[in-house]
Amino acid sequence: MNASTNRLSSSMRSLFCLILAAASLQAVAQSPDRAAAIALEQRGRTVEAELAWHSIAASDPGNAEAFAHLGLLASRQEHYADAIASYNKALVLAPNMPGLQMNLGLVLFKANQFPAAIKNFSALLSLHPDAATVNHLTILLGMAHFGMGDYLVAIPYLERSAANDPQSLTLRLTLAHSCLWSKQYDCVLSVYKQILALNADSAEADMIAGEALDEKGDDSGAIGQFRAATHANPSEPNAHFGLGxxxxxxxxxxxxxxxxEAELNINPTQGQARAYLADSLVEIxxxxxxxxDLEQLVAAPNSSAMVHRDLGIVYGETGHPEDAMKQLQQAILLDPSYVSAHWRxxxxYQATGNKALAKSEFEIVSTMKQQSSRPLTQQLDTTPSSQHP
Known part of the structure; x- marks a missing residue:
């Protein structure tokens, strides 16, 4: 649960590439230079094709097709800023060129310029295109809203897209994520049933449903879903962490x-799994x-209050009270509301004869409310919290 733009699946990106490749460009009269540029492009000789189209554009600045092809070639190389500039030049010269506005919208999407892409796709949709184009635009609008984190707005587009493609697991997983991150938990569970009909062993779907049930306060149901995820795919990232x-x-x-421990066997760099493993070991x-692990974790940048508290407990229980004080004080510095750190x-202080300091800390504890643990959805996106009894 990375940035939303990284949540787009490879299959969805492939769809965008297919739409881009399928978009037609305006046909013009054949010329030797144009024929040579197209031939280079078709043979995959991108640099030479670019030079050829640049030459055509230089000799004929009003040639919209040249700029359109330059945009296409730049996009294929992921030079999105150049592609956008070329497509915009082509649009000024030939605003009605078939496929041009779609290609521009796709490049804006790939460049993570989602508001501009949405404006572009919405304008195309208002032209009442054929059914296939409407379906493509509906997917693109849903994914653009999804990409910018506007999950609630994305839902109706993704629902229509999923209805138009009954066999698409990718669309339903994306829809389920949108429902989850917009706190529409019944929507998650409804889409989960659709996913099971397509793939009864989808660990990702089991995890999404588990997160929704956790948010709804169904602890046993959430645990059951994450157990199902680890059985469906024992190597699914974050499945063991979520269950843990x-x-x-x-x-x-x-x-x-x-x-x-199972999560760390899959991904030894999973910092949250290491922190919560250490905490669990302290608890037992x-x-x-x-x-x-705790000594390594407290030395890392942005260490959490929880790991400092836990190392304080370890030092206190193994005969190092001065070191314990330092770690517990650091935990409180990071999170002044950390009840357990104050109590420890x-x-x-009490064990070392600092009665006044002990009394002060006990008084602080008496005025504080016990903290509750955060939902799993938040834990999968953030660093370990200090919210621990």
Whole structure:
């Protein structure tokens, strides 16, 4: 659960490429230079084709086709700024050139210029094109809104697109994500049923449904969905972490530790899995096993209050009260509302004879509310929280 623009699947991007390739350009009278440029383009000799079209554009600045082909060639090389500039020049010269506005919209989409792409696609849709083009534009509008994080607006476009393509698993997964991230949890579960009809072993779908159930407060249902995900695909990224976190929230620390370890076997760089594994080990009093990871985690940039608290506990339980104080104080500095860190620090002060400081910390604890754990949806997108009992 990266930035939304990275959530677009490869199959959807392939669709955009097919639409781009299929878009026609205005036919003009054949000339030797034009024929040579097209031949180079068709043979994949992109640099030479660009030079040929540049030469045509230089000798005939009003040649819209030359700029259109330059836009197409630039887009194929992912030189989107150049492609947009060339397509805009072509549009000024020939605003009604077939396929040109569609190609511009696709390049704007690929350049993550979603508002401009949406404006372009909406204008094309208002021209009442044929049914196939309407379907393409509906998908593109849904994905553009999805790409800019406007998930609620994306839903009706994606619903229509999915209805027009009953066999598309990709569209339904994207729709399910849009429903999840716009907090439409019943929508998620409805789409999940459609996905199961297409692929009963979709680990990704199981995870999305599990996140929705977690948001709805159905703990056992969420755990069941994540167990299904790990069975469907034991190597699915974040499936074991998600299951581990749900078990951790229920204080099933032994089981949670097993899942966090499984996640780390798949992805050793999964920092959240390492942090929550260490925390689970602390909760089951395996202090020395947790210590190496915690010492590494607290030294990392943007370390969380939770790992400092946990290392403070480890130091306190293994006879290093001064080090424990430092770690607990750092946890409180990072999160002044961290009840458990205050309570642990009070106990350390009490054990070392700092009665006044212990009393002060206990008084702070008495005025604070116990924090609740965050939903899994937030955990899958962020660093470990300090919200731990």
């Amino acid at each position: 976190y749900l078990l951790w929230k229920q204080q099933h620390f032994d089981e949670a530790a097993v899942e966090f 009093n395996q202090f020395e096993k947790a210590r190496p 620090l009070a106990k350390i």
